[in-house]
């Protein structure tokens with residue numbers, strides 16, 4: 435090998451640059467590498483929160499994830515604007531990620547500032563545990579799940 | 585400066601100088617008058633001894649991530665302006681914890697939202713893996729700082745890292761700044777020079793101006809439990825890391 439010939443016969447960065455340019459990199463949402471929760475969250479976007487039959491409590495979707503945040507945020511804002519007392523039914527929430535929890539936390543904080551009372555009609559164990567893990571129990575006014583209390 | 589700069593020192597390749605750089609860059613920034621916190625996100629727990637704590641604190645980032653204790657209760661003040669959040673004994677259980685991965689990947693973000701006032705810089709020393717701890721860092725930091733050594737496998741590892749970052753992009757709420765620097769650099773080696781050229785070619789204006797040279801004193805520091813500024817104040821290593829700190833603050837890039 436002559437002195438002027440490069441040692442590097444291959445440039446991995448060039449390969450990546452090409453892939454990125456051609457959009458050939460799967461994001462986590464597409465290939466689900468972080469776990470089932472991402473896909474679950476995406477599916478949940480199709481089932482946004484809705485008032486229950488007698489219109490007294492808002493039923494939160496089974497999967498409260500990052501994909502729902504935009505939609506739910508708008509809905510929650512409307513509810514805040516309507517004022518008064520708000521009830522949530524979260525008994526069907528069986529999957530929640532950090533963004534979903536953040537959304538709830540922001541909502542509760544805003545509710546307090548607006549003098550609005552928020553009540554839970556049902557809280558799933560998943561939500562109760564997530565609130566515990568993230569230290570949001572007090573803010574969200576959520577008790578430990580039965581499993582944790584034992 | 586009011587805002588805290590959250591910087592992940594990151595490279596999935598092992599042994600490239602992440603811990604050495606977190607330690608010495610952290611101390612360099614502190615010596616320049618910034619309030620600095622260095623956080624060990626690596627269950628190997630190398631940051632504590634590097635700062636002289638040979639008996640590592642039992643609690644640390646694990647407890648912070650899980651919301652079991654506030655940051656103020658867990659940090660150790662090691663030097664003027666330089667605090668440490670150790671990994672904590674239980675951090676090695678983190679990757680195996682039950683629960684949804686998407687949720688656990690955002691624990692650092694949530695922890696930071698609970699408060700981290702008073703620091704100008706928080707540096708996160710990341711493990712050489714692509715697990716959940718790294719995911720937490722990628723989702724929470726403002727910028728990443730990537731040490732790159734002058735060999736082919738390092739470039740290969742960097743390519744892998746870029747793909748990982750791309751995959752997380754849709755989950756971030758703001759763009760991420762990416763800075764690279766040459767670590768353990770041996771200027772007389774042709775391969776080192778070639779790697780440096782490639783890096784510059786692919787990341788113009790993204791490679792910090794100062795290469796950190798390979799230096800025995802830097803490798804000896806952890807054994808002494810001292811930073812390079814305490815161990816050999818007038819060495820190449822000390823000069824390199826204080827210059828690198830200025831590069832980072834003043835955005836001085838390699839031409």
Ligand SMILES: Nc1ncnc2c1ncn2[C@@H]1O[C@H](COP(=O)(O)OP(=O)(O)OP(=O)(O)O)[C@@H](O)[C@H]1O
Pocket residue numbers: 597598599600601602603604605626628630710711712767768769796797798799800802803804806
């Ligand atoms: N510039 C340098 N000159 C000489 N030795 C160095 C230099 N930088 C780091 N080292 C040594 O190289 C080894 C690896 O460095 P370090 O632990 O900082 O890498 P790392 O990327 O944190 O590794 P890991 O991936 O295992 O966490 C250590 O023994 C360290 O002392």
Ligand SMILES: [Mg+2]
Pocket residue numbers: 602603604626630709710711
């Ligand atoms: Mg390390």
